[in-house]
Amino acid sequence: MAVGLGPLSTLHPVPGFELGIASAGIKRPGRKDVVVMRCAEGSSVAGVFTLNAFCAAPVTLAKQRFLGEVRYLLTNTGNANAGTGEAGLAAAAQTCAKLAELAGVAETSVLPYSTGVIGEPLPVAKIEAALPAALADLAEDRWAEAAAGIMTTDTLPKGASRQFVHDGVTVTVTGISKGAGMIKPNMATMLGYIATDAKVAQGVLQDLLRDAANKSFNRITIDGDTSTNDCCMLIATGRAALPEVTQASGALFAALKQAVLEVSMELAQAIVRDGEGATKFVTVQVNGGATHQECLDVGYAVAHSPLIKTALFASDPNWGRILAAVGRAGVANLDVSKIDVFLGDVCIASRGGRAASYTEEQGAAVMAQAEIGIRIELGRGTCSETIWTTDLSHEYVKINAEYRT
């Protein structure tokens, strides 16, 4: 059902960043379900993590450790190690300790990531048994295999890569993500891993990732539910022969920022395109807001409205439902007479009512497409926000109603 998502494009290796895949047989024998990533010594690491108060054991540990020295990222699918309390924390720490022992690094330099069923004990022994094979598999050209290795309910692997040249030196930014399962916290979680060979001070790297995430991973929504395990990591190995980026300015910083943003947006949008039950890829753009927050409030009111999402599924250009969602978004002193709504390039509502020029045929033509843009002009200021989402289909209900029964 993935909307406009093809096979993986070329994922350029990132010098100083290796990936290895193995099978622990967590959900079924033979499935590649353990991915180990090795960061070159001296790498700096940034991370953004779920805001869910019930964050899973691996998230707690990764948050504690990512500001120290980071040498390995250990990811398993099939079990989220969430809702598992103190025992879950101990289990996550134990798998990290085992990897540290095998690799000869400090225990705290290994960060854990888990995605899968909530509330079941992490199968520590199975994961530990798979670690030697994963370590033996480590290589810089294993991005595609790793993209497949972190999949759960995803129907396609997700990756993106950019390169740019600065002072004659090629810099690479490559990333992978998973997360059709974002709509299934049970099976769970959006994960993203992006690496670059640029050398970047941790504080700058963290700001760079946060900004990129706020325009990508934090702007996608399928059903408004947030997983207990969501994480996105950005690793800078520093192997490119360029000076360290220590400030958020200059040509190298600007080029890197753009590349990280493009990779993040492609990875995030791929998750929406692969949303379970999705038949449409929908871009909700809100312009003319007095604040960014009110743009987001309006955007999410539209993106989360089951009435709009079912209308999108039915290819029904239902301008009344869109206006009603804008109206209930809680924007203070909203002057509806200034609001215009566009479906693609077609103005469907103007000054608070149906646009005089609008015909149902125009709207139906836009709605018949697999990729649909909804643009809302608030006429209150200069702020804009963009959110990506899907429709709400029979398939969504079927998948989520039947997942455990």
Add this chain to the structure above:
Amino acid sequence: MAVGLGPLSTLHPVPGFELGIASAGIKRPGRKDVVVMRCAEGSSVAGVFTLNAFCAAPVTLAKQRFLGEVRYLLTNTGNANAGTGEAGLAAAAQTCAKLAELAGVAETSVLPYSTGVIGEPLPVAKIEAALPAALADLAEDRWAEAAAGIMTTDTLPKGASRQFVHDGVTVTVTGISKGAGMIKPNMATMLGYIATDAKVAQGVLQDLLRDAANKSFNRITIDGDTSTNDCCMLIATGRAALPEVTQASGALFAALKQAVLEVSMELAQAIVRDGEGATKFVTVQVNGGATHQECLDVGYAVAHSPLIKTALFASDPNWGRILAAVGRAGVANLDVSKIDVFLGDVCIASRGGRAASYTEEQGAAVMAQAEIGIRIELGRGTCSETIWTTDLSHEYVKINAEYRT
């Protein structure tokens, strides 16, 4: 599909409040689609209205007029007169003026209410032509007919009635509502009309209605969408031989408040029970909050989660989805180790994880029922809130996807 909703119970007439029904043929010939209500001279009237910024023309007019003298309420189905701009306001005013002329009262003492399709011009001539028949039909014992007359997509009429005796005088509180269509802003709208023969000062009546609505109409949600036309009115005719209630205290006030609350809750819950596609009636109770707002935030996060709603449809006791929703509700400094979650009387999650005593069989037994309680104990304070909602079924998607196509 209505869950636990039977035929109308006895709706006691309210002295001084008459109802008349007629057919204007707005959507189809012969359908009873116009309801006129007459309030005795000297009645006081309270109202609560949609907070949607795109409020419909009749709502704008009713809000302007309800604090003055009110003699007639004029309701039509089949057309919401919403998204219709200045022309819509003029059309609403015109139907009111016609009724005022026929009845010999001031134009501003007539309040309009509309529910139905958004964005189509109100068929003023058809409504005007039906007014003489509606006026001729006015009687105090026409509550059941009026309950049917305001229905749109409702499968059953909704009414509730209470009586109590104060100082030997019987006081009646009777009301009707409609609103399966709350989940369909197109077809639209929750409407509620409650009348009592007690004599109540307007300020006291308004507070009384607002309090009751905040425990009933404002605590029900099917899909989080709010109509452009929602209204609830409370009329006090003053025909009971008792002193006027001028303060929010005393035995008469307390008895009246309780009766209005019970009628409001029954009417509001009936709307949820008749929610389109509903197969479950779900009570979400949040206790132990530090503030009422955080209880509501948690309650709505649970009640609006498509993942929980599909699990309810599938009778799947999915405690992980409930914990994840609580965790993402945005409660500051939420200590998950203090949270317990109950399904009916069964503790399914305790201290942030699966309860040690819990078995899937216990949860499945609760989920198999048509009426399900989810109780969340936050362990932070003494505030509580209760919200009523439904599950999310195949039928919901079908109805809303196919409504206009």
